[in-house]
Amino acid sequence: MSRGRRYGLVVAVDRLPAADPDDSRDHVDAMLSSLRPLVAARSGAWAPAGGEGSGDGVLGVHPPARADAAALGASLLRSLCHHQPVDFPSGWFESYLAVNRRVAAAVAASASASATVWTHGHQLQLLPRMLRRMRPDLTVVAHLHSTFPPAESFARLPEHRALLSGLLGADVIALPHQRAVDNLLDLAARVHGLPVRDGRITLGHRALRVIAYPLPADTAGAGRLGRLAPVRAAGGRIREAMRVTGTVLLSVAGWDPADAVEQRLHAFERFLAEHRPAPGEVALLHVACGDPRTPAEDAQRERVDRLIAKINGTHASVGQAVVHYVRAEPDRRDLAALYLACDGILVTPTHHGTVTAAHEFIAARGGLGATVVVSELTSGVTDLPGAIAVNPHDTGSFADAIAQATGRHGPAPRARHADAPPALDGWAEHLITAMGTRGVGVAATPERRARRLPTGSHARHTRPGGYEVGGPPLAARRVVGR
Known part of the structure; x- marks a missing residue:
């Protein structure tokens, strides 16, 4: 200075x-x-x-x-x-x-x-x-x-x-x-x-x-990144590596328990138990961002690790996981590639929050279409026509929402923006x-x-x-x- x-x-x-x-x-x-x-x-x-x-x-x-x-x-x-x-x-x-x-x-x-x-x-x-x-x-x-x-x-x-x-x-x-x-x-x-x-x-x-x-969500930035050739290529490599023929749902969160990662995993486990898709037919890609910063977040990481191991131990086959688990610190380019690699996203905080990730997911995918499961407890759900709203605390209805997002009850609904979101x-x-x-x-x-x-x-x-x-x-x- x-x-x-x-x-x-x-x-x-x-x-x-x-x-x-x-x-x-x-x-x-x-x-x-x-x-x-x-x-x-x-x-x-x-x-x-x-x-x-x-x-x-x-x-x-x-x-x-x-x-x-x-x-x-x-x-x-x-x-x-x-x-x-x-x-x-x-x-x-x-x-x-x-x-x-x-x-x-x-x-x-x-x-x-x-x-x-x-x-x-x-x-x-x-x-x-x-x-x-x-x-x-x-x-x-x-x-x-x-x-x-x-x-x-x-x-x-x-x-x-x-x-x-x-x-x-x-x-x-x-x-x-x-x-x-x-x-x-x-x-x-x-x-x-x-x-x-x-x-x-x-x-x-x-x-x-x-x-x-x-x-506001950075929809302009997400849309721009989703059109870049290197980002699209990276998304293709991620999708190919998972070897999934059907639907891949994305979950991206830090270690804050309010992000409802455990609720997502319990609902996905119940969906697998009720519908029994073959390994490689449906998958969940969970990206855990950053490191825990509080004792409660440390404890949650241990629970998430055990739960994912349990789900894969019960429902996966040799060489084919049903929950793909990555600990990373993705930048905006990496996130856009993840958005392109997946068909739907779970954005389900346990209390009144925002759905910026859902807006950016839709923008990045553009004409590919996007299936979105959002918490009915969040702010701005009405800004996403076509999104599947669910109470993240209700495991049964959450599992049903995942079934709907994966096409078990007919074509998965496509979400869109009600209005053009403001520029960041x-x-x-x-x-x-x-x-x-x-x-x-x-x-x-x-x-x-x-x-x-x-x-x-x-x-x-x-x-x-x-x-x-x-x-x-x-x-x-x-x-x-x-």
Whole structure:
């Protein structure tokens, strides 16, 4: 970073995104990578909490000694937001606080007067309030791509006041869907006693907006990659290697239990037991992305390994698996090749989430057609006419959905987009532009309806506006979210 240089736009993130969106390892990384041209065009800068690199356009953030504990805390917060029981280790919050302070110091020293700051990710939830205290001239938007849990779950975390106080330092909080917005507003009003009306939370003389601003699927990028000759060739090699004459269903997920990998496997096992297809006639290709980041994810990996071994031991034949299992970190090109190699995809989170992978699967396959099984608990199912909706917790109906997707009840239905999905780069530009005006409104959609909560009955509650971030040390260990 050049000494004395100031930036009118700073994007503070958990990690520095890939320089090329096609090199991205997940959808969120692709979204952040799509911001690079916009940040460069505005002579902006990145502030990565992980401390990756420094120089022109990247602020030098030196992680504290226990930065790994802060990253673990962010992973645990993500799991809590996904309705999973989590075990927060002793000392996590002190390290988490230290990371936020270092990023805040770097941003405050490098942002120009009245600059715009976009914070993204669970590792930086304290950052907006810190910046408001250090640089009240800045406009800050806090963006979380994960859902926000019900107030009862989040309030079990002893540090919930500090975390909410941190978020409420922003001018706008952007969440992926309306249910997440409602949960945050409910936490602010019912648990913390703050006045809430029409999607705004009042804190003293200012009000901040909480908006539903879902991250769109990168359908344009997926469609472009699906037309590339090298990607199509790679997809052909994957399909040939599996030696399946019938239907191949794809499952791509990390180790978050909320992705419902175990539910998918149990349903596929039941489908095999009920319909008994010959090995090589139907297969499931499961791609496990990345490494587990929490103890719960470690435990899930062990269960998934055992379950896949059991299914193959029962239903496969020599040299012909029924579940093809790969641990990998596919980039966007690899994902497009996987999409082309398979006939259908399972996108079945266990709670209110999104179906971006389903949209990208359809776009990548183009005229080949796409069969999609989605969770009826997700956001945006109505945007996919022809998709097979299922409750992932109902193993029997899930197995029936797999039978329908594999043509056991007639031709498998083909899914399509109800409307042309918004472009990923346009989404990012609109959000960054909206950040330029405090309290800016965002065009109303069904996901952004007004929210009114009573405010007169909460006068006795402690308000996070007066809470000092960085409270007393934690007890040894606490399980939150059960």
